[in-house]
Amino acid sequence: MPLNLGDTFPNFDADALGIEKFNLYDYLGDSWGIMFSxxxxxTPVCTTExxxxxxxxxxxxxxxxxLVGFSCNDMNSHKEWAKDIMSYGGSCGDxxxxxxxxxxxxxxxSLGIMDPAEKDKAGLPLTCRSVFFINPQKKLAASILYPATTGRSFKEILRVLDSLQLTEKYPVATPVEWIPGGTCCVVPTLSEEEAxxxxxxxxxxxxxxxxxxxLRLTPDPSS
Structure with a gap:
């Protein structure tokens, strides 16, 4: 069943390139996590992403x-493809x-991210381009869902993470085109005295x- 914001993100065990016996909660520990499919x-767009x-x-x-990446491919496929990814990005190593x-x-x-319009050579459905932001309490803090034809901006994903971490600590919201250090909005639930x-x-x-x-504006309280 698809997850709603605020739901506990389910733990799981799996094989993973880089960590053979992968457990999501063990890997994340007390950190934030971003899992993206x-x-x-x-494939070309996936390699650039x-x-x-x-x-x-x-x-x-x-x-x-x-970060945690995943797809419906097996370990052998991931191992070979990872070489292409690092080569395309101009990096060495794993x-x-x-x-x-x-x-x-x-x-x-289980996450509800299969795309019936996209299938592999065997005719099996592939995953969408999903992004799950998981906070240290293992709750789903935000999610993004793109079709296969649209590559994601990882700079935007970073910006969303910055916003989530800021608004977790302070009673503010981040307006259109906000970047760290930029002007924020005061949340409507905060009284003038509390502000x-x-x-x-x-x-x-x-x-x-x-x-x-x-519409109440305030400087970034973290800067």
């Missing part, structure tokens, strides 16, 4: 976040994050035609 190994994830791996690690094997499609089916104590940098109420004081 791709439709198929040895996973190479970019490898290139940005240290950026995620520095934010206390661990893929820096585990790549889960789900050849029986049990994990993908004065919880947001010491202050805030400004925007004058709008409705006369309602709901």
């Amino acid at each position: 791709h439709p198929n190994d040895f 996973l190479a970019e994830a490898a290139r940005l791996y240290k950026n995620f690690r520095d934010k206390n976040c661990k 893929l820096p994050y585990p790549l889960v094997c789900d050849p029986d499609r049990k994990l993908a089916s 004065k104590t919880k947001l010491p940098k202050g805030h400004q109420v925007q004058n709008l035609p409705s006369g309602k004081a709901y």
Whole structure:
């Protein structure tokens, strides 16, 4: 059954490139996690995506976040394809994050991310381009679902992670095109008195035609 935001992300055991006996909870520990699926190994868009994830791996690690890739391919396929990924990305060595094997499609089916429009050579359905943001309490904090034809931006995935981590600590929300250090919105549930104590940098109420004081802006409280 597809997961809703706030649901506990299910633990699972699997074989994975990089960690032969992979357990999701053991791997994540107390860190944030981002698990992302791709439709198929040895395909063009997937290769560009996973190479970019490898290139940005240290950026995620520095934010206390661990990456996990997965698809419905087996270990032999992952091993061979990983060489292409690293070569395309201009990097040496092994893929820096585990790549889960789900050849029986049990994990993908349980997460509700099979794409009936995309099939492998045997006619079996492939996974969508999903992204699951898992917080340290193992709750689903955010999710993204793209079709096979649309590659994801891992810089945007980083930005979403920044927003999730900021808004977990402070009573703010991040507006359109926000980047770390940018102006934030004060959450509507925070009273004016609470805002004065919880947001010491202050805030400004925007004058709008409705006369309602709901759009309150404040500097990034973490910077």
